[in-house]
Amino acid sequence: MTFSFPQKPNTQHTTLKPFSHMAAVAMAMAASRTFFFSHSNSSRTFLLSTSTSSRTFFLSRASSASTASPSLEPTPPPSLKSKHVVEILQERGLVESITSENLKSCANLKAYCGFDPTAESLHLGNLIGLIVLSWFKRCGHVAVALVGGATGRVGDPSGKSAERPELDAKTLEKNCASINSLVKSILSRNEVQSIEPGLGRDSVLILDNYDWWKNVTLLDFLRDVGRFARVGTMMAKESVKKRLTSEDGMSYTEFTYQLLQGYDFLYLFQNMGVNVQIGGSDQWGNITAGTELIRKILQIEGAYGLTFPLLLKSDGTKFGKSEDGAIWLNPSMMSPYKFYQYFFSVPDVDVIRFLKILTFLSIDEIDALEEDMKKPGYIPNTVQKRLAEEVTRFVHGEEGLMEALNATEALRPGAETELDAKTIEGIAKDVPSCTLAYDKVLNCTLVDLAVLTGLMASKSAVRRLLKQGGLYLNNVRIDAEEKSIEVSDIIDGKVLLLSAGKKNKMVIRIE
Numbered sequence: 001m002t003f004s005f006p007q008k009p010n011t012q013h014t015t016l017k018p019f020s021h022m023a024a025v026a027m028a029m030a031a032s033r034t035f036f037f038s039h040s041n042s043s044r045t046f047l048l049s050t051s052t053s054s055r056t057f058f059l060s061r062a063s064s065a066s067t068a069s070p071s072l073e074p075t076p077p078p079s080l081k082s083k084h085v086v087e088i089l090q091e092r093g094l095v096e097s098i099t100s101e102n103l104k105s106c107a108n109l110k111a112y113c114g115f116d117p118t119a120e121s122l123h124l125g126n127l128i129g130l131i132v133l134s135w136f137k138r139c140g141h142v143a144v145a146l147v148g149g150a151t152g153r154v155g156d157p158s159g160k161s162a163e164r165p166e167l168d169a170k171t172l173e174k175n176c177a178s179i180n181s182l183v184k185s186i187l188s189r190n191e192v193q194s195i196e197p198g199l200g201r202d203s204v205l206i207l208d209n210y211d212w213w214k215n216v217t218l219l220d221f222l223r224d225v226g227r228f229a230r231v232g233t234m235m236a237k238e239s240v241k242k243r244l245t246s247e248d249g250m251s252y253t254e255f256t257y258q259l260l261q262g263y264d265f266l267y268l269f270q271n272m273g274v275n276v277q278i279g280g281s282d283q284w285g286n287i288t289a290g291t292e293l294i295r296k297i298l299q300i301e302g303a304y305g306l307t308f309p310l311l312l313k314s315d316g317t318k319f320g321k322s323e324d325g326a327i328w329l330n331p332s333m334m335s336p337y338k339f340y341q342y343f344f345s346v347p348d349v350d351v352i353r354f355l356k357i358l359t360f361l362s363i364d365e366i367d368a369l370e371e372d373m374k375k376p377g378y379i380p381n382t383v384q385k386r387l388a389e390e391v392t393r394f395v396h397g398e399e400g401l402m403e404a405l406n407a408t409e410a411l412r413p414g415a416e417t418e419l420d421a422k423t424i425e426g427i428a429k430d431v432p433s434c435t436l437a438y439d440k441v442l443n444c445t446l447v448d449l450a451v452l453t454g455l456m457a458s459k460s461a462v463r464r465l466l467k468q469g470g471l472y473l474n475n476v477r478i479d480a481e482e483k484s485i486e487v488s489d490i491i492d493g494k495v496l497l498l499s500a501g502k503k504n505k506m507v508i509r510i511e
Helices: 019-031 064-068 085-091 101-105 124-138 169-187 218-224 231-235 238-244 257-272 281-298 336-344 348-358 363-374 382-410 421-426 446-452 459-468
Strands: 013-015 034-038 045-049 057-060 110-115 142-147 203-208 276-280 304-308 433-436 471-473 495-500 504-510
Touching (some): 085 101, 085 124, 085 304, 101 304, 110 124, 110 257, 124 169, 124 304, 124 348, 124 382, 142 169, 142 257, 169 382, 231 238, 276 281, 281 304, 336 382, 348 382, 363 382, 382 421, 446 459, 446 471, 446 495, 459 471
Parallel strands (some): 013 034, 110 142, 110 276, 142 203, 276 304
Antiparallel strands (some): 034 045, 471 495, 495 504
């Protein structure tokens, strides 16, 4: 992308109108990939070049049976028809701030959320963004996910005490592709089609901001965007103030990040009709940078920002970290089983709030579950189980949920489910495991094997556990100290599962 002011022959010119005329702009864009946009109240003209890219996808939820209908307008469920999406989000505790109360009366919204490619996968902190986008979609609006292929080269300073490590271009490209695929699988599991600018109301759009940043020069950006940014306003942003008072301070690169994200909103507003940006509460400064640029450069209103709270536990600590690190959404980095178990272990004090924030269950149903928790005879973790099922289904689909449920049952000591090697090997990365030679395992006593694998520290500890009824082989409790491994114990001739109590397990791969 470049910015240019001289008139060029044979180039289509379109005068940028207020937001209600964006359809005409979209039609012009379909005919040409290069356009001039001018505003009647300004002498400045922007040259915006767009291209169809492999990073851009159109995801339709329409089934083959529904394609006969000429209407692209989705019909929200009856329970949602009477409520505005912002009202629903507020009811569920998903709104921290909005830039204007006028948003609550707006129809036909296009909302976007950005995701920087700092890793190959999104993590639990990104999940609320996907949830909120899904609520916009469920209420009949358009959802846009923006992968930060360009902004990821700079790094967002929001909420960080030091500058993010720089990633090379190859790593960024790999991360962008992985996140793109992940977002597609979560937001829609329908067929992906390439798109032209201008979207139907039943669509989800996934973009990469590198597509419009890759040809922008610094001088053009400073001249055409930087002149509208006030340094005092930029320094007053909370993310900037915190970093300026830190030991390491803040680099100029990070300082300009809010302008980069702000320009993303300006570009999407102009070219895609996107009029709402959503993000975590730490994104307020970046979001308002975008609404300010739109108002100053285009001299029109109609762009809004909405932030949601960060995902915290009742004690104020961040929810989304385990002993092993981040809770990843990509099944290749964290199995559906382990993801499910993380939510299954949520404390009672948090579970109802998380049901409201992270699931699409109705408020009435959540209230009923809360009442059930207070009744005599309530089975502990019943509501946690529902939370884990709903969130796992949203992130990993029905297949992922079934994988998690099967593994959970298989790993439950005393479970009657017949084990197979595929199930055991599937959870091997989530529990301690080791590999032993076949001849070392066969005829080895269980006492010796528990120590050899590191499951227990000593033979005396194993014997005590045996007497207490806490040692299991393939989910079957073992009481006899002299028990040794037989051919029939080795599941499919490949694996064994040892358990010391309910939580300590060891998968033994046999060669």
